[in-house]
Amino acid sequence: MIGKDTGASTLIISLANEALQFAENTEDAEALNPGRDLLDLVEMLTSNQSIAFENVLNQTDQTAVNAKIKVDFNFQKNILSAIPPIPPKNNDERHQQTRENLPIFKSRHQIIDTINRNQVVVISSQTGSGKTTQIPQYIMEDSLLRQQNCRIYCTQPRRLAATSIAKRVALERGEDIGHSIGYQIRMESCISPITNLIYTTSGYLLRYLIGSKKLVFKSITHLILDEVHEREKVTDFLMIFIRDVLKSNPHMKVILMSATLDSDIFCQYFGNCPVINVPGNVKLKPCTSVKFSSRPDTKPKKWLPT
Incomplete structure (x- = not known):
């Protein structure tokens, strides 16, 4: 600027x-x-x-x-004014099988139904469940079935996460980055007027929304705030700003995604919105014993859990 x-x-x-x-x-x-x-x-x-x-x-x-x-x-x-339509996805059985093996896949119908019936939804799931890459795709696939246009903004706390996740989602959909899937961060943009899903950082989205006109919300159908459990200052300010504009933009859906089960604080802040808990594949096992490494060249000695 x-x-x-x-x-x-x-x-x-x-x-x-x-x-x-x-x-x-x-x-x-x-x-x-x-x-x-x-x-x-x-x-x-x-x-x-x-x-x-x-x-x-x-x-x-x-x-x-x-x-x-x-x-x-x-x-x-x-x-x-122009919210782009959803293009058909290129079928790729290899990536489709990988998507179906993710823990989030079993809850896809519940997630979409809850999002369609509520303006704000909190989704809690362990890291690695696939929520960051899959939930935006579920929304796009549902919009395609309903023949509805959509534009989704998905925030990430870091620039590297925004760019790498966007490239991964574009790969799963069998298309090049910058078409229906893109990213927009400070000093770098890979989007077009037909982009449906935009990954960006929380700071960039906050500056974009505050610096733009109120009409900009008319072109956003879904706002996904990922990693809200980290409680960064920018993310907190973003949630404050979004809550203030929800009433004037009833068409816009807000999805808060967290990797912890303690989501009550976000639920209460947005008027007791529904919470979806998705189990993950990570199972924690207690450490029963610990032993030292016996190698003499190891300095300092490392703790090796068994």
């Missing part, structure tokens, strides 16, 4: 910021022209301080107004 420089108008800076954000979320070359015009205007303001701001504004006023109209129209047309 462009900061506020000396003598620069708040209006022009806000216009340039909107153009930048729009340019990052579209591949339409014609729609990028207003953004370039605004960027040229801001560059002129910031590079040559000797030019009076009033003179520059008078010379480029019509360009800024036209760009504002085009940006608003194209942004609403391509991003806000």
Whole structure:
């Protein structure tokens, strides 16, 4: 985002910021022209301080107004108003068998039914159950059966997790990253106007939602907040912001996913929403004895559970 420089108008800076954000979320070359015009205007303001701001504004006023109209129209047309349809998935028996072996697969019907009947749902399951990669796909498959369009945002606490999970989901669906499955993080974006599932970081989504217009929620059908049990500050602020806009966006579904069984705090915060507990494959066994390594070259000696 462009900061506020000396003598620069708040209006022009806000216009340039909107153009930048729009340019990052579209591949339409014609729609990028207003953004370039605004960027040229801001560059002129910031590079040559000797030019009076009033003179520059008078010379480029019509360009800024036209760009504002085009940006608003194209942004609403391509991003806000157009929720993309779900494309058919390429059948791959190898990945399908892997998906069916995950613990979350047995609860897929319960999860989808609960999401369809409630605006907020908490899903608790152990790490490795497949909730991060599978639940968004269940929502997409259900939307395809219902012939409904959808756009899902799924947050991750770290950038590496967002990119790697997006690539894994795209692989399972048999398609290239950036089409119906993509990711968007700071300084890197791999999405298009037809992307249905976007993996992103909690911080990026928070800045995106706060910095965007309220109409942006009209293009989001599902918000999935993953790893909420970590209780990061950004995730907590994101939950506060989302709860405030739920009433004005009844179409939007919110799914909170946690790896712990203690989900009562999230359930109570969102008005006693339903909680789904999915068992995992991890079974903890007590450690009955401990022995030292007998190798003389091991320094310090390691504890080896048996």
